Amino acid sequence: MWQPSVAPGAVDRIACVGAGVIGGGWVAHFLARGRRVTAWDPAPDAGDRLRRLVDAAWPALETLGLADGATRDNLTVAATLEEAVADAEFVQESAPEDLGLKSGLLARIDAAAPPGIVIGSSTSGYRMTDMQASAVHPERLVVGHPFNPPYLVPLVEVVGGERTHRAAVTWAEEFYTLTGKTVIVMDREVPGFIANRLQEALWREALHMLDAGEATVAQIETAVTAGPGLRWPFHGPCTTFHLAGGEGGMAHALDHFGPALEYPWTRLASPALTGSLREALVTGAAQVTEGRSTADLITERDRRLIAVLRALREVGA
Incomplete structure (x- = not known):
C-alpha cells in the first residue's frame, strides 16, 4: 500500500512545474511560507519572467506577513524537469489546460520524482482520473486547484482520481492547509470542481445578457460589485x-x-x-x-x- 515518505509539516523542498501566471503564483506563495522552491518551465525566458512575477507579488506578501526565513533567494530555476523534481518533497504542476499535455507531463513527473511524494495538479477543470491515465504510480496524483492569484486567494480544491490513494488526498489537504490555504476536499470528481462551476454559471448568464442587449458590461460589473x-x-x-x-x-x-x-x-x-x-x-x-x-x-x-x-x-x- 502506498504511503507518503514525508509528513506534510516537514516539507521544505517544493518543485513547481510550469511557471506561468498560476505556476508563478504558487512559487511566490510557497516562498512566502518559508519553503525552498525549484521551478521548471520549457519557455526560454521562464526564469526571468518568473522572478519578475515573484518580485511583483512580494510587496503584497510582505504586507500579509512572511513566514520565518522566507526569502526570494530560496528560488532555483532548473534546466530540466527531471532536475527540478529530483529531490522534491512535493510537486505542483501548473501546465496549460490541454489534457494530452497535462497527462504526459504528469507521467514524466511521476517517473522522475521520488516515489513517496505527492504530486498535485493545478488543473482548472480536468478530472484526475483522465490525467493520471499514463502514470506508473497514479495513486499519488491529486488535483490541487487554486484560484488566481494563488499567493493571495486562499481557496484550493482537492480531489483524487479513481486510482488515487486516499492517503494522498489526506496528505494534500493537510499540506495545503499548513501553507495557509483554505481547502475543500471534494467528495467526488466533477469537471470544473465546485467554485469554477459556480463562477461559470454567473459568467454564462452575463454573456447571455450582454449578447441579447439586456445589460452592458458596466451594468453587469456594478450589479455584482455593489x-x-x-x-x-x-x-x-x-x-x-x-x-x-x-x-x-x-x-x-x-x-x-x-x-x-x-x-x-x-x-x-x-x-x-x-x-x-x-x-x-x-x-x-x-x-x-x-x-x-x-x-x-x-x-x-x-x-x-x-x-x-x-x-x-x-x-x-
Missing part, C-alpha cells in the same frame, strides 16, 4: 438565501421564493424543487449557520459589510 458581491466574502448563496427567509430561515425562503426557481430569469435549467432537494437545503443551511439566530447572523453580516465598504473606500474602489 450588490451580491459584497456579501460573498463571508456568506455564500445558501446562507444568503437562508437569511432572506427571515426568522423562518431556509424553510420559509424556499416556501416563499421557491416557485421563482421556475421563472425564466436565467438561461440555465433549474432543477425541480423536490422534497429531497428542499430538505438538503434546509438541513445544509442549519449546519452552516450552526444554530445561530437570524438576528445574530444579520448583525454579523452587517458588521462585515460595513468593514468591506470601508475597505473599498480606503482603496478608492
